[in-house]
Amino acid sequence: MIFAVVEDSRSQSEVLKALLKSEGHQVEVFSDGSSCIEALKTRVFDFFVIDWCLPDVGGDEVLRHVRERCGWDVPVVFCTGRTDEEAAADILRLGADDYIPKPIRYMEFMARIHALLRRRQPRAATVQFGNIEVDLEGRRVKLSGIDVELTQREFELAVILLHNVGRVLSRDELLTSVWARDAGVDTRTVDTHASRLRKKLGLSGESGLMLSSVYGQGYRLDTVHQG
Known part of the structure; x- marks a missing residue:
């Protein structure tokens, strides 16, 4: 499975990349939203992990392009420093499948990824x-x-x-x-x-x-x- 991680913090993206690669996934990291949006024109991804606050365009803009190019079957998870109820509602209403508060708890991150994958593609027990x-x-x-x-x-x-x-x-x-x-x-x-x-x-x-x-x-x- 090919993951796109859109995260401007290099240290954060490297940890997420290591976690996902350890389970056999391919991972491409984008340090800003524009490079991810450009890649969507020629690349296919199976899963997106997106930082809500990016240095160039908002996470909501990246999400809009993902849904236009990839449809609604591709899982999208947001990482965000906003933890209030209104922020969570906004993120989910815009079309994200889940969100993870920062600082990221890595075992929780992988558990949420696994949960989404189970719902999207049934696998043998x-x-x-x-x-x-x-x-x-x-x-x-x-x-x-x-x-x-x-x-x-x-x-x-x-x-x-x-x-x-x-x-x-x-x-x-x-x-x-x-x-x-x-x-x-x-x-x-x-x-x-x-x-x-x-x-x-x-x-x-x-x-x-x-x-x-x-x-x-x-x-x-x-x-x-x-x-």
């Missing part, structure tokens, strides 16, 4: 990766048909890794995606949880998947052929 079965709705995991007990963070890390088989994910990317803004958490936490998942889910090849540490980069999950 369970997905299979090698011998690992993941119930995305029930947040349960089975290995070769046997339930595996995972913590919330372990489950979230597992889902990100499983959706990115064959791709190197940096420790910082994983840290941002799973732990967001939790204080006192560093990349060693990623290493600890990766080690636990390797044991619990048989990610040394037993499950048909191998979790490897890539020196100086992060982690990569690969499929392996079982003899």
